[in-house]
Amino acid sequence: MRENNKVNRRALFSGASAQSTYAALPLLETVDVLIVGGGPAGIGAALAAKQQGASCLLVESFSFFGGSAVWGMGRPLEQMRPDGKPRSAIHEMVIEQLMAQGDQSVRIENDRLYPQVHFLKAALADALDAANCPYLVHVQAVDACVQGSRVSGVVLATKQGLMRVDAKVVVDCTGEASVACFAGAKMQEAPDAVPMNLGAAYVDLDLAAVKEGDVAEAIDQAWEKNPLLPETVTGLKQVANGTFAYMEHDGVSNFDSLDPKQRSEAECRSRRQIVQMERAMRASSAEALQDIDICEGAPQLSVSMPRRLKGLYTLTPKDVSGHTMFSDTVAVRFDVSGRCGIPFRTMLPELDGLIVAGAGISAANDAVSMAAGNCIATGHAAGLAAALSAKKGIMPRKLHVAEVQDALRKDGVDLNV
Ligand SMILES: Cc1cc2nc3c(=O)[nH]c(=O)nc-3n(C[C@H](O)[C@H](O)[C@H](O)COP(=O)(O)OP(=O)(O)OC[C@H]3O[C@@H](n4cnc5c(N)ncnc54)[C@H](O)[C@@H]3O)c2cc1C
Known part of the structure; x- marks a missing residue:
């Protein structure tokens, strides 16, 4: 097994010196919610946070959005419409923008969307524009800014050098919990290869x-x-x-x-x-x-098995096979083997100011929930929770989950399994 935070960056840079260097970096933006990574989870998080009225920025290291859903070169986005039924307003926004690109752009079969990836890239940018959500491409988060036990932003590598973005809440949608790892959060043990x-x-x-x-x-x-x-x-x-x-x-x-x-x-x-x-x-x-x-x-x-957070709760194979529901379920994990709740705690590290969504959430190797539709769903929950947290001036860990759940239901999410 590989130890995922073998190099603990916070210990390495002993906090104060690195953070004072970061404080001197040019400040690119200050936002309520910063979303790092524009794959399925990041798109879900950005659309949801913007819909809640938060000021947002989505940053992506490639020159386009879609992440692994695009890298598949045409492989389906699964669980977008489980049982052929709409899953949430956010999933439907993505589907609508893709269909608007014309007949060539997508084939829909039951829960699956088979995309032509160039249309998918355009559709995701269109979805962000339609929601007025600002974004930057060709920028990579290379470290987290941490004050005490709170993540307060990230350091970006840009074509002009390093810059800083400050945020009330950062949503890590890197697909491999990179921001959480940089911030010194605990990570799951992963197979060596x-x-x-x-x-x-x-x-x-x-x-x-x-x-x-x-x-x-x-x-x-x-x-x-x-x-x-x-x-x-x-x-x-x-x-x-x-x-x-x-x-x-x-x-x-x-x-x-x-x-x-x-x-x-x-x-x-x-x-x-x-x-x-x-x-x-x-x-x-x-x-x-x-x-x-x-x-x-x-x-x-x-x-296949990216680096993942070790959060306040770790989803287990037993939860999946037992179709477990949690009092803090904020998304449903749909899978060929059935469905179970995804608790908010799987997205929360023992740090403030940070929520993880998508492939990097806290799940055992046998309980990873990779389908693109599930990643959009956790992104949706994380973006919405981040916006509520910023609006109320309280940390994500202190939110009343019932409020997040109510807001998700208003977006058409069925939290029953
Ligand atoms: C081999 C394989 C086959 C699969 N087949 C299917 C399938 O058939 N159907 C299906 O639905 N799912 C499939 N999946 C799963 C699915 O594609 C992923 O689980 C899903 O895309 C993950 O979404 P995400 O948004 O969490 O992460 P990702 O899709 O990985 O997106 C992360 C995004 O963040 C960006 N990023 C990363 N680090 C940084 C950084 N430091 N700064 C800025 N940006 C950053 C990346 O460039 C990327 O755009 C498959 C996965 C694999 C590995």
Whole structure:
């Protein structure tokens, strides 16, 4: 098992000296709610906080929004409409903006949205603009500003150097609880190596003529010349309603996604892997695959078990299988195996001024709730709670959860499991 906060940054910088350096950094903005990370959770948090009237800023290190939902290159956003029914006003805002991009942008099947990722990127920016939520891209949170036991903002790496954003509440939607980790919050133990997958989209194939098993057979026949091929390939699937396809495969494993050297090796190996997959399909006996071409690789690997907070409560596999409801349930975890409540405490560290949402919440390895729809739901709850906390001038841990729950119900959230 990997210790996730092996280097405790607060102890390392012994608080005062680092924080006085940060106080001298140019102040970019002061807001009620700062949302770090613009994946599904961050979009949910930003839309919800803005809807509550808070002044907000969403910061994202890539040049677009969507996070892992975009890095999948067309794989579905799951649990967006569980049982085919609307899940919340925030989920519906995202769906509406995506559908407004036109027929090519999305295919909806039951709870799932199969997006064309370029339309998804545009739709998410449109959703933020429609809500008047300010955002910055190409800025990366590289440390937390901490005063005593309270997170008061973050340090951003920008193209002009380091800058500071101050906030009443920071919502960590980095997908790997980075701000919480930087602030010195406790982290879950994680496996030493986790599976990672580089999404890729392919053109110039006759998708209708590709038979089940063709891709797996092509991969099987090509091992000798292409040693980096993945062990398992689920196959090629249509991107939205378009003429190209994304590939589902099990990527690479045996790497620590947070170790800089191992992560670099995994990223480079995966680039070579998707090229070898294309080569294998072109060399196959299936005619429908012989002209196939990669049209795009994802900007980075998707990581299956990201770093997560060890919060005031940790969701367990028993909670999931027992469909447990909690008095502080603020979101529901929908899954093929059923549903259970997600308590507010899974989003709260033993620090003030900070809420974690999305893939980084406090859950045991076997209880991680990764579906994009669930991440939007925890983002929604976190953004709304952050706005209430800022409005009332009290820390998130001191909020009356019933007020958060009432406000969520007004947004169309059903908190029963
Ligand atoms: C291999 C794989 C397959 C999956 N398949 C599916 C599927 O089929 N359907 C489904 O619904 N879900 C799937 N998921 C899960 C889903 O994609 C993620 O769980 C979900 O996107 C997580 O949302 P998030 O917003 O918490 O984090 P992310 O999507 O990871 O978004 C985090 C965002 O924060 C940004 N960020 C990170 N650090 C910083 C920083 N320091 N400063 C500024 N910005 C930062 C990132 O660039 C990113 O945009 C899959 C995941 C994996 C790994």
